[in-house]
Amino acid sequence: MKYGILTFDEPERDTSRKIIHIDMDAFYASVEVRENPSLRGKPVIIARHPKENGGRGVVATASYEARKFGIHSAMSAQKAYELCPDGIFVSGNFELYRSISEEIRAIFKRYTDLIQPLSLDEAYLDITENKINLNSATLIAQRIQKEIYYELGLTCSAGVSYNKFLAKLASDFKKPSGITVIPPDDAHGFLTTLPIEKYYGVGKKSVEKMHALGIFNGQDLFDQNEMELVSHFGKMGHSLYRKVRGIDDSAVVADRTRKSVGKEKTFLDDLKSEEEVTQSLRQIANQTFASLKKSQKHGKTVVLKIRYNDFSTFTRRKTFPEYIQDADELFVSALRIFEEEGSVSKGIRLLGITVTGLDSLLFENIPLKLWDRQKTEIEKETADGDEA
Numbered sequence: 001m002k003y004g005i006l007t008f009d010e011p012e013r014d015t016s017r018k019i020i021h022i023d024m025d026a027f028y029a030s031v032e033v034r035e036n037p038s039l040r041g042k043p044v045i046i047a048r049h050p051k052e053n054g055g056r057g058v059v060a061t062a063s064y065e066a067r068k069f070g071i072h073s074a075m076s077a078q079k080a081y082e083l084c085p086d087g088i089f090v091s092g093n094f095e096l097y098r099s100i101s102e103e104i105r106a107i108f109k110r111y112t113d114l115i116q117p118l119s120l121d122e123a124y125l126d127i128t129e130n131k132i133n134l135n136s137a138t139l140i141a142q143r144i145q146k147e148i149y150y151e152l153g154l155t156c157s158a159g160v161s162y163n164k165f166l167a168k169l170a171s172d173f174k175k176p177s178g179i180t181v182i183p184p185d186d187a188h189g190f191l192t193t194l195p196i197e198k199y200y201g202v203g204k205k206s207v208e209k210m211h212a213l214g215i216f217n218g219q220d221l222f223d224q225n226e227m228e229l230v231s232h233f234g235k236m237g238h239s240l241y242r243k244v245r246g247i248d249d250s251a252v253v254a255d256r257t258r259k260s261v262g263k264e265k266t267f268l269d270d271l272k273s274e275e276e277v278t279q280s281l282r283q284i285a286n287q288t289f290a291s292l293k294k295s296q297k298h299g300k301t302v303v304l305k306i307r308y309n310d311f312s313t314f315t316r317r318k319t320f321p322e323y324i325q326d327a328d329e330l331f332v333s334a335l336r337i338f339e340e341e342g343s344v345s346k347g348i349r350l351l352g353i354t355v356t357g358l359d360s361l362l363f364e365n366i367p368l369k370l371w372d373r374q375k376t377e378i379e380k381e382t383a384d385g386d387e388a
Contacts, residue, residue: 019124020141022141023156023158026062028121029061029090039063048089050078057077058075059077104148107144111143157178159180165250166191184246191244193217193219196210196211196221199243202240206233218244222245262354264351265351271351272344272347285328285331288353290327297359298358300324306338306351317356330353
């Protein structure tokens with residue numbers, strides 16, 4: 001620093017990491033098309049029809065056919081209807097979307113535990129060190145795309161680079177079903193030719209302000225002095241000065257709080273008898289309960305998932321008054337759900353059992369003897385009377 005003049009050291013790039021950003025293609029709409037193939041090729045809009053709710057509501061997402069009419073997420077359903085009166089409005093099944101999102105993350109976990117979900121349909125993966133010891137991030141991204149497609153019947157786009165900012169930009173570059181790789185040597189050229197409104201994190205108001213300052217693309221941003229950017233945009237100015245130089249050291253932060261434990265199995269040949277289903281559910285229940293014990297967790301809610309051979313997916317959950325105590329109890333609980341609402345008539349390609357609403361085993365409720373229970377209830381009634 002010189003007297004009276006604040007200067008910044010030129011930042012250095014860290015290009016040692018390998019980051020993938022996966023973004024599902026029109027996720028909610030694609031799930032609805034998968035569940036109902038008659039919707040394929042049609043403008044599908046995930047929102048309640050404005051005629052059903054007085055014009056209220058917003059679009060969650062829309063198929064690519066609907067997007068050709070200018071429809072996008074966060075648009076009012078009424079505006080979407082005006083743009084595309086023949087659009088097919090679907091209220092959405094968010095329980096199903098969450099279930100499929102968990103399946104997608106299970107595919108990610110085959111490669112790394114460093115997964116940072118941004119929403120149900122996108123996530124960062126740090127595969128610098130990965131479970132299959134594959135040195136190519138591009139090959140891993142391609143494998144993830146193929147597994148999501150063949151196992152779930154859905155497509156995604158992938159961005160591959162050495163930091164989160166570039167990977168996020170890259171995943172949006174070739175949609176749908178695309179993959180874009182930005183190696184360190186290509187980062188400068190990619191960033192400087194990109195329109196400023198394409199920079200992730202730059203909102204409409206900031207774009208207007210940048211245009212007023214003569215900043216229309218990455219090269220214009222690159223040419224700006226850091227102090228001037230900070231004076232105009234505060235902390236964002238400092239961040240953009242670094243990002244246009246391909247610098248983003250933010251880590252992929254994994255959410256390590258387990259909210260559920262489950263196992264599922266996709267069958268090479270569809271299950272067509274109740275005996276096959278019973279045998280498979282017992283096996284999956286054993287595996288699920290083993291994972292619960294390993295995680296030192298237990299729960300009261302059992303979720304059964306069935307995927308039929310036409311890709312239609314069925315999920316039902318049941319919450320019990322007490323924690324599931326062993327694998328046999330888990331199996332019986334799942335089997336009862338199947339007997340009440342499942343069917344083998346269409347052929348079953350996938351079964352899954354999940355336990356949700358998990359608590360630590362340290363907080364297990366210990367049954368009281370009858371005398372202790374009565375004593376406790378008397379003490380509680382006395383305490384309630386004192387408070388009154």
